Amino acid sequence: MPPKSDLPQGTLDLLILKVVALGPVHGYAIAQRLQQVSRDVVQVPQGSLYPALHRLEDRGLLAADWKETETGREAKFYRLTRKGRAQLETEAASWERLSEAVRLILKMAEGGAQ
Amino acid sequence: MNRWLRLLRRNEIEKQLDKELRFHMDQYAADLIARGQMPEEARRQARLALGGSEQVKEQCRDARGTRWFEDLLQDFRYAVRSMRHKPEFSAIAILTLALGIGATTVMFTVVYGVLLKPLPYPDPGTLVSVHAHTETWNIAVYGEQNLAYLDFLDIQRESRCLELAGWVYNAGTLSGPGEAEHLDEFEASSNLFSVLRVPLFQGRAFLASEDRPGGAPVAILGYSLWRRRFAASPAAIGAPLVFNNRRYTVVGIAPPGFRLGGEEADIYTPAGQDTSKYMQKRGPHPVSVIARLRPGEKLVQAGTEVAILGKRLAEQYPDTNKGRGFGVQPLRPDVGDVGPTLWLLLGAVSLVLLIACVNVASLLLARAISRQRELAMRVALGAGRSRLIRQCLTESALLGLSGGVLGVLLALLGIRPFVTFWPGNLPRIEEIHLNGAVLLFAIAVSLASGLAFGLAPALGAPTRQLEQTLSAGARTVAGHSRRLHHGFVISEIALALVLLIAAGMLGRALLRQSSLDPGLNIQNVLIARMALSPATLANPAGIRAAWKDVLDRARRVPGIDSIAIVDTVPMREGNNQLGYWTNAAVPPENQQPMALATSVTPDYLKVMGIPLRQGRFFDDRDQIHSEPVIVIDDVLARSAFGRDDPVGKRLWIPEMGPGPLRVVGVVGHVRHWGLAGDDQASVRAQFYYPFSQVPDPLLRRWSELMSIAARTRIAPLNLVEPLRRTLSGASNDQVLYEVRTMEQLASDSLARQRFLLLLFGTFAGVALLLACIGVYGVLAYLTNRRVPEIGVRMALGATASDVMKLVFRQSFGMIFFGLAIGFAGAIAAGRVLARLVAGVQASDASTFAISIPLLILAALFASLLPARRASRVDPLMALRQD
Numbered sequence: 004m005p006p007k008s009d010l011p012q013g014t015l016d017l018l019i020l021k022v023v024a025l026g027p028v029h030g031y032a033i034a035q036r037l038q039q040v041s042r043d044v045v046q047v048p049q050g051s052l053y054p055a056l057h058r059l060e061d062r063g064l065l066a067a068d069w070k071e072t073e074t075g076r077e078a079k080f081y082r083l084t085r086k087g088r089a090q091l092e093t094e095a096a097s098w099e100r101l102s103e104a105v106r107l108i109l110k111m112a113e114g115g116a117q
Numbered sequence: 118m119n120r121w122l123r124l125l126r127r128n129e130i131e132k133q134l135d136k137e138l139r140f141h142m143d144q145y146a147a148d149l150i151a152r153g154q155m156p157e158e159a160r161r162q163a164r165l166a167l168g169g170s171e172q173v174k175e176q177c178r179d180a181r182g183t184r185w186f187e188d189l190l191q192d193f194r195y196a197v198r199s200m201r202h203k204p205e206f207s208a209i210a211i212l213t214l215a216l217g218i219g220a221t222t223v224m225f226t227v228v229y230g231v232l233l234k235p236l237p238y239p240d241p242g243t244l245v246s247v248h249a250h251t252e253t254w255n256i257a258v259y260g261e262q263n264l265a266y267l268d269f270l271d272i273q274r275e276s277r278c279l280e281l282a283g284w285v286y287n288a289g290t291l292s293g294p295g296e297a298e299h300l301d302e303f304e305a306s307s308n309l310f311s312v313l314r315v316p317l318f319q320g321r322a323f324l325a326s327e328d329r330p331g332g333a334p335v336a337i338l339g340y341s342l343w344r345r346r347f348a349a350s351p352a353a354i355g356a357p358l359v360f361n362n363r364r365y366t367v368v369g370i371a372p373p374g375f376r377l378g379g380e381e382a383d384i385y386t387p388a389g390q391d392t393s394k395y396m397q398k399r400g401p402h403p404v405s406v407i408a409r410l411r412p413g414e415k416l417v418q419a420g421t422e423v424a425i426l427g428k429r430l431a432e433q434y435p436d437t438n439k440g441r442g443f444g445v446q447p448l449r450p451d452v453g454d455v456g457p458t459l460w461l462l463l464g465a466v467s468l469v470l471l472i473a474c475v476n477v478a479s480l481l482l483a484r485a486i487s488r489q490r491e492l493a494m495r496v497a498l499g500a501g502r503s504r505l506i507r508q509c510l511t512e513s514a515l516l517g518l519s520g521g522v523l524g525v526l527l528a529l530l531g532i533r534p535f536v537t538f539w540p541g542n543l544p545r546i547e548e549i550h551l552n553g554a555v556l557l558f559a560i561a562v563s564l565a566s567g568l569a570f571g572l573a574p575a576l577g578a579p580t581r582q583l584e585q586t587l588s589a590g591a592r593t594v595a596g597h598s599r600r601l602h603h604g605f606v607i608s609e610i611a612l613a614l615v616l617l618i619a620a621g622m623l624g625r626a627l628l629r630q631s632s633l634d635p636g637l638n639i640q641n642v643l644i645a646r647m648a649l650s651p652a653t654l655a656n657p658a659g660i661r662a663a664w665k666d667v668l669d670r671a672r673r674v675p676g677i678d679s680i681a682i683v684d685t686v687p688m689r690e691g692n693n694q695l696g697y698w699t700n701a702a703v704p705p706e707n708q709q710p711m712a713l714a715t716s717v718t719p720d721y722l723k724v725m726g727i728p729l730r731q732g733r734f735f736d737d738r739d740q741i742h743s744e745p746v747i748v749i750d751d752v753l754a755r756s757a758f759g760r761d762d763p764v765g766k767r768l769w770i771p772e773m774g775p776g777p778l779r780v781v782g783v784v785g786h787v788r789h790w791g792l793a794g795d796d797q798a799s800v801r802a803q804f805y806y807p808f809s810q811v812p813d814p815l816l817r818r819w820s821e822l823m824s825i826a827a828r829t830r831i832a833p834l835n836l837v838e839p840l841r842r843t844l845s846g847a848s849n850d851q852v853l854y855e856v857r858t859m860e861q862l863a864s865d866s867l868a869r870q871r872f873l874l875l876l877f878g879t880f881a882g883v884a885l886l887l888a889c890i891g892v893y894g895v896l897a898y899l900t901n902r903r904v905p906e907i908g909v910r911m912a913l914g915a916t917a918s919d920v921m922k923l924v925f926r927q928s929f930g931m932i933f934f935g936l937a938i939g940f941a942g943a944i945a946a947g948r949v950l951a952r953l954v955a956g957v958q959a960s961d962a963s964t965f966a967i968s969i970p971l972l973i974l975a976a977l978f979a980s981l982l983p984a985r986r987a988s989r990v991d992p993l994m995a996l997r998q999d
Contacts, residue, residue, distance in 0.1 A: 030137060031144040049145075050168035051176075053138065058180035069133075079137045 015055050017098060020083065020091040023065060029078040030056060056081060064090050127187065134177055138170050188504070192511035199512065200519075206484065207516070210477045213887065214520025214566060217473030219527030220880075222551075222559045223535050224463040226528065229558070230549035231452055231459060237374075237548065239314040244448040245416060247272070247281065247406040247423060251441045253706035259694075264406050265399040265437070266388070272426050272443065273306070278419040279408040279445070282312035284377055285388055285396075286405070288821060289361035290648045292850035295346060299648050299854040300360065300383035304391050305337075309377075312409045320354045320369030328389035336365040337385040340373040360384060362651035374547050378405055379451050394814070399437035407448055420445045452544040457953040458869065462876060465616065469880050469887075470566065472612045476891045478570030479605040481513060483898040510571050517567020518560075525551070525559050540868030602895045603931050606888075610935025611942055613881070613888040614972055618943035619950055620881040621964035623874040626793075626956040627867065635863055636787035637687065638726025641678075642859035643833035643840075644686050646824045650846045657813040660820050664808070667851075668718065670843050671825065676836050678828040681721035682808060685713070686824055687789045688862040694800050698769045699757055706771070712753050712802040713789055714770075716811060716819065722784065724828045725859075732764035732782030739807040745774070746807065748782040753802035768804075778806070791866025793955045825853070833858045873954060885972070889979040896928055896983040908992040917988035924987050928980035932973060939972075940965075 022028065022036045034052055059065040064087035070080045083091065142163040149159035167173060178187070200207040235241040248261040249268070256262070264272070264283065273281040285304040290297055307328035310317060318340060327333050338346075338353065347353035356367050371385065388396070388404070395401035410419060427443040485492075492505055529551055536549055543549075653663040664682060671680045685692050693716075696709025703709065719735045721727075730751060739746050747768065754763045767777035787803065788795035795801065811819050825844075829836050837856050845851050900907075907920055943965070951959035 029140070031141045034141075048168065049141070049166050050173050053141075053173055054176035054180045057177045061181050076140060076143075077136070078140050079133065 014098070015051065016059060017091070017094045019052075019055055019059065020064065020087055020094070023081050024083050024088065024091055027068070027070070027080040027082040029072065029080050031078075033081070059087070063087075134174055138167065138173060142167060142170075188507065189511065192508045193515065195508065196512040196515045200515065203484075206480065207519075210480055210516050211520045211523060213473045213476055214517060214563070215523035215527055216883070217470035218521050218524030218559060218562055218566070219531060220466045220524075221463070221470045221562055222524055222528035222555065223531045224459070224466045225558050226532055226551055226555045227536065227543075227549055228459045228463050229552075229554055231543065231545045232456055234545075234548050234554075236448060236450055237376075241448065243410040244313070245279070245408050245410060245419065245445045246448045247279070247408055247443060247445050249402055249427075249441055249443050253440075263402045264404045264443070265402045266396045266404050267399050268402070268430060268438070268441075268443075269306075269404045269406055271430060272423060275426050276408075276419075276422060278411055278414040278422050280308070280312050280411060281406055281408040282306045282309040283388065283404040283406045284309060285391070285403045286380070287391075288648075290651050290850055290852060291346075291358060291360050291384070292362070292651065292848070293359040294357075297845070297850035297852050298346075299646070299852045300342065301380065302360075303377060303380075303382040303385050304388040305385045306388050309385075310371075312407065314409075315372060315375060318370040318372040319351065320367070322369060323385075323387045328387045330390060330392055332387060332390050334363055334365045334390065335368045335387065336360065337369040337371055338367055339371050339381060339383045339385070340375065341381065342383040343370045360386070362654075376547075377407075379544050395818075399434055408445070416445060416447065450545055455544060458873065461949070461953050462873075465619065465877060465880050468612050468616055469883055470562070472609050472884050472887045472891075474566045474570045475605050475609050475612075476887050476894070477513075477516065477566075479602055479891055479895050481516075481570060482601060482605070483894070485509065510568065513571025514564055514567040517563040517565075517571075520566070521559055521563025524563070525556065528555075528559070538872065540865065540872045599899065602899060603934075606892055606895050606931040607935040607938065609888040609891045610932055610972065610976060611939035613884040614936060614939030614968060615942040615946050616877065616881040616884045617968040617972060618939075618961075618964055619946050620874065620877040621968050622947055622950055622957050622961050623870065623877050623954065625961055625964055626954065626958070627870045627874050630792045630867060630870065630956050633788065633792050635687070635792060636727065636785050637859070639859040639863045641829045641831075641833055642724060642726075643827045643829055643836060643856070644689065644824055644859060644862065645837070645840070645853040645856040647682070647844070648852050648854070649820055650848050650851045652848060652850075653846075654817050654820060657816045660816050661809070663846075664718075664820070664823070667825065667844055671827065671840060674836065674839050674843050676829055676831045676839070678830050679720045679723045680825060680827045681718045681724045682823045683718075683721055683826050684716045684808075684819065684822045684824070685789075686826065686862070687725075687787045688791045688859075688866045689857065691822075692789065695770050695772045697753075697757070697804075698771075699766075701769060701777070703769050703771055709771075710756065710802070711800040712749075712804050713800060714773075715803065715805045716808045716823075717805050718808050721805070721826065724826045725787070726828070727787060728785040730783045730785060731762070732780075734782050734784070735805070735807040735809075740809050741812070743810075745776070745778045745810050746781045747778045748784055748805045749780055750784055750786045750803040752786045753804055754783045756802055773806070774812075788866075792863060793867050793870050797955050824855075870954065870956065885975055888972075889975050892928065892931070892976050892979040893982065895931075896924065896980045897986070899927070900924055900983045900987045903987070904990055907987055907990045908994070911990060911992040920988045920990070921984045924984035925977070925980060928976065928984075932976045935976075936969060936972065940969075943968075 018037055019033060022033050022040075028036070030053060033056075034049055056065065060067055060081070063084060065081045066084050067079050067081050069077050072078050142160070145163040145166060146156070146159040149162060150156055154162070164170070181187075236244065238244060246261075247264065249264050250256070250262055254262050266283075266285070269281065269283045272279075273283075283306045287302040287304055289300055289302055291300050305323070307323035307325050310322045317337070320337070322337070323335060327335050336358065343349060343353055347356065353367050353370065358365050358367065365386065371382075375381070395403055408419070410416065423443045423445055427438075427441065431438040431441060495505065496502070532549065532551065536543060536546060539546075647667070649660065649663050649667075653659045668680055668682065671677060693714045694711045695714045696706055697712050698704065698709055717735070719737070719739075722729060722734045732748070734748055735746065747770075749757070749763060749768075757763070757768065758766060763780045763783055766780050768780060769777050784805070786801070789803065790798040790801075808819070808823075825840075827833070827836065827840070834856075837853070841853050844853065907915075907923070910923075911920065944959075947957075947959040947961065950957045
């Protein structure tokens, strides 16, 4: 297993929004999904997941309903609001721009070394 | 869900949070079990993975935007609980604060109503006053110069920036319907009410056509006269009345409480109908002028315009208007000299509040230290420092606000008695109410005091060395808090000393002044203003005969020893200041020395008991056609003639005519400005001139100002009714009003000093009491904390008196520093008092010599009980205590 690294500051919200965008989902499933998708590279401390969810809900980016899961227990399912979807798009776009920029800089540095 | 809705459903939200996290853990554990973990181990790992569910919950709560409010509610509930938990502590703290805040609120209510509140007219910002000024006008003596009526009319007509209105103070006799009565009158321009934008209570204002000679004789009644004489009947409109021998028809009623220049008139008449000479010339200037800036106009433009109009008038009428200019100023209430006194009292009362705050702060600090372990425990359980400070501040703010609410209630009860006890007339007294501004002030003061006394204990909240605090016995006092405690006591003693010395200085000034010789015999003298029958005022001969008749009749009333008439009476409001010179080359008016002029009849000296020093007083030889004579007092004799014998010398007094006046006698100085104020007064020199020599044209005006003064053989007030009956005149419309005895006037002249002394004495007493409670509380607390130490000392052989010395040494240190700081403060306060209150001496050594030992004794007395308790510590018990 590759060594785990911490999540860069501010990206947790983006990841959560992305996961929730796929359909209503409860907190535990979000944690699971994040772990699977990032192939265990990104460590999401479960403790910081819930405060982030509550913060996003408070800002109106997420909404939540209590629904039954397939096992018959009640769980809090989060879904994206319209505002949340817009936020996801802008943040995703800016993340793309940023990572592209970082990649370019790294490449240039390599080129300069040659 | 809406944020505020969520706030209301906090419990449910907490439940949901709990449920959500439990679901997470259960799912995780279930997954782990599915992967083959033992159930126990799976649940343990699930809990660990989440990292402490309480912390996560706390962070989730933080993530919600309403967190601060929830905390506030929580702190508030906690504060209420802890207040209820210690009822006597809370009661003492709240009561102390309530007294301080209540007293401060009362003073601020008065200061606000009298000094700060805008004038009670709509849109007061666009109101200005218009004044005249001439080079020779002595503004320090006479105040702002009013306008001549004709000048007023010209400027009113010409001005484009201003809408001018004016009025003239006057007075007269209402002789019907009903009993004759003296009335205060305003002769007003017809637009007065419309310029002020004040609607009449009933009826209408004057018409422009009534505001000129020969207009229909109409009058507006003052609200209180209307209620008094017409029983508030609407039928008063259109009713006839006889005022100053003229028939008027009432057309309107002024609104309740309507005042001009701080005065309430009984009756208003159109100024244009007054045909007196002083209204027809440009020399005299009786008109008070206010004006409203027209929309869009500024004060500066109005000033320029009025100045230009003045220049034009000066060119047009050089005889009267040469050198006379005009100016405008924002309209401000005229409150006389009460301003400094009120600020002084507000300052003194703030000192008391400060002491109250310090007392509560030291109480709170003592409590905070006993709660240190509780606070440390809460830090250990995850409370942040800012959170703890916030909670401490919430507690003290709650204390402050409770004190504030109670204080405002006290102020509500206290404001009327306070205003009633105010000596003499408090200007703008009708404006003094508890209102929004005052409430805002009270809330601000309560919160500020809450913060002030809460901050020190709150900052003492533990942060580091938690284990130490937790493991330490409850009975250790950190050096930091001991220094704070000492600081509190020191500042209390300092503040109390300042107030004690201020009260002492006032008391000594009052004692000194009461024993001063007023310069006359104040016993058995009756003073009353008198208005002759309006019918007699028509011609000078009639006036002279009428006064002679008054004197003759009054002299025959049993119990009257002697009687005189006089215009200005010592120690009563009103004076006539005139410039004088000792040769014919008289300089301009504002360079002449001034003296108080009094017009009297021959028996005045006998009535007042003023000693004759040289020459003679007036007698029947001094008539209108004989040589004009005056009698001067010894102050004027000294300043005008030095050591020369003044009798037979001459003085030039331009206001009384171009020729000189012969000095025929010298009398003793009378404290005209009152026992308290005379030494500091700017004009002290006095002279008397015979009423019989007042020239004919002035006689009518003078007669409106005269009072009778009688020396009586029995109690003076018993003679008021006989005199009234005897002097009512043939047509039953001569009236006596403003009846006083000389003793009352003398006592009133010290009233403000007495009142200040009473208040300062009360403040100083409260301050002393609070300081003693503070010393006692702090020492009791500190000593209590030192019980184990004292136990050890006693076990090692210290005697009871050693222990008492230990405590006293501690209290001596605090008292010493407090006195040193208070001494400096008291010297500064003494300077302020000496400047503001007549007769107070700034360097009053004996006051210091009395106050300081008094304070030391009180403070030592307060430390006696803790010291004795300390000396009775049982070493065995003490050592076992912790």
